[in-house]
Amino acid sequence: MGLTKRPDSYYVEFRVIDSADGKSLVLASGVQGARKKRWKVGCLNKTVAREMEAAIKTRILLGQEQTEQAKPVLFKEWAKTYLDMESVKTLRSYQDRVEIMGKQLIPFFGGKILGEIKPADVETYRGQRKKRNGSMASTQTINNDHIVLKHALNVAVRRDLLVSNPAARVPMPDPQNARDRVLSEEEWGKLYQAAKPHLQPVLLLAYQLGQRLSEIVNLTWDRVDLKRGFVTLRSQDTKTKKPRQVPITPDVRGTLQQLAKLRSLATRHVFLYQGEPLKDFRTAFRTALKDAGVIGFKFHDLRHCAATNLRRAGVDTTTAMQIVGHTSPQMWKRYNHIREEDLSQAATKLGKYLQQTTPRTLDGQAESR
Structure with a gap:
C-alpha cells in the first residue's frame, strides 16, 4: 500500500487478512474482504519509514506478524x-x-x-x-x-x-430499587416555600415538566422560546441522546420570564447562583427538605411527580412520555404512580359513564322483585 505522512509520523499501510489459524497476518492486496492495517513508524524520516515498510512486509511474508487477537493484551x-x-x-x-x-x-x-x-x-x-x-x-x-x-x-x-x-x-440481578415516592400537594407546597430563591425555579421545572437534573442545570437561554412556550433540548442535552421539545406550563413560563429580566450577560445559563451557573445545590435541597418536614425524598423523585401529574391531568401516554423523555412504556409505568384516590376517582368516572350509557340495572332488579 505504501507510506502515508501525517503531522506526527509516517505510517506504513498494507492490505491484509488473517491466516487460517488466526494467529498471523497475510498480505492480501486486491483480495476481496481484505482490511487495511496501519503501523506507526514514529518519526518523520522518509528513509527510516521505507526501511520500516520493508521490515514489516518481510515479517508478514514470513508469517511473523501477529494478529491483534494473537497478541496478549492486558x-x-x-x-x-x-x-x-x-x-x-x-x-x-x-x-x-x-x-x-x-x-x-x-x-x-x-x-x-x-x-x-x-x-x-x-x-x-x-x-x-x-x-x-x-x-x-x-x-x-x-x-x-x-x-x-x-x-x-x-x-x-x-x-x-x-x-x-x-x-x-454473567446475569445482573434486579436491584429492586424502583422508587414510588411522590409528593402530596401539601408536601410540594411546603418544599417549594422552604427552598431558597435560587432553588425554587429548579424545583418547579423538575416538578412540573419532569426534566432531569442535568437538563435543568445545563439549560441555556438559546434553548428557551418563551414566545412559543417551549424548551428545546438537543440530542447532546439529553440522557437518551434524543432531542425533544418540552412545552412549558404557565407557572414555568412566568418563572422564566422573571429570570429573563434578571438575565446575566456574563453567561448563557438560565439558572444561576451569585451570578455563576448553578451546579451543586445538594446542600440547599437537603435544607429545604428538612425545613419543609419532607422525608424519604430525592431530587430525582420529582420526575415521578411530573409523570404522575401528567397522567392524572389526562395527558395521553405518548405525549407524556415525550415531555419527560421516557423512551419505553416500561419506564413510563415505573415513574407513573397510582394512589388509592386515583382508583376511587376512576370508579366514580366509570359509574357516571355507565349511568349515562347503560340501562339502570339496579332499579330494574328492584322492580323485578
Whole structure:
C-alpha cells in the first residue's frame, strides 16, 4: 500500500487478512474482504519509514506478524485504550466510567490477559465488590461496574481482541430499587416555600415538566422560546441522546420570564447562583427538605411527580412520555404512580359513564322483585 505522512509520523499501510489459524497476518492486496492495517513508524524520516515498510512486509511474508487477537493484551492496557476512544469520551457517563475503571475494574482485572478473563472471574468480582468503608456494595452499584466492564469488552470483541464477552454471560440481578415516592400537594407546597430563591425555579421545572437534573442545570437561554412556550433540548442535552421539545406550563413560563429580566450577560445559563451557573445545590435541597418536614425524598423523585401529574391531568401516554423523555412504556409505568384516590376517582368516572350509557340495572332488579 505504501507510506502515508501525517503531522506526527509516517505510517506504513498494507492490505491484509488473517491466516487460517488466526494467529498471523497475510498480505492480501486486491483480495476481496481484505482490511487495511496501519503501523506507526514514529518519526518523520522518509528513509527510516521505507526501511520500516520493508521490515514489516518481510515479517508478514514470513508469517511473523501477529494478529491483534494473537497478541496478549492486558486488561489495564485495553482499559486505557478504551477510555481514550472518542466514542467513549462523548458518553454522558464518561467520568463515572473513568472512576469505575480506575478504582474498581483495573485493580481487580488489570493484570489479567484480556482473552483469559472468564465468566467465573466476573462472578468473583461481583462477590468481592465492597464500598470504601469495607461493607458490601449495593446490587445497583455492582451492576453499574458490570455495565462498564461489559461495554468495554464488547468494544474489544468488535475489534477482534476477544472472541466472546465473558461479562455478557454473567446475569445482573434486579436491584429492586424502583422508587414510588411522590409528593402530596401539601408536601410540594411546603418544599417549594422552604427552598431558597435560587432553588425554587429548579424545583418547579423538575416538578412540573419532569426534566432531569442535568437538563435543568445545563439549560441555556438559546434553548428557551418563551414566545412559543417551549424548551428545546438537543440530542447532546439529553440522557437518551434524543432531542425533544418540552412545552412549558404557565407557572414555568412566568418563572422564566422573571429570570429573563434578571438575565446575566456574563453567561448563557438560565439558572444561576451569585451570578455563576448553578451546579451543586445538594446542600440547599437537603435544607429545604428538612425545613419543609419532607422525608424519604430525592431530587430525582420529582420526575415521578411530573409523570404522575401528567397522567392524572389526562395527558395521553405518548405525549407524556415525550415531555419527560421516557423512551419505553416500561419506564413510563415505573415513574407513573397510582394512589388509592386515583382508583376511587376512576370508579366514580366509570359509574357516571355507565349511568349515562347503560340501562339502570339496579332499579330494574328492584322492580323485578
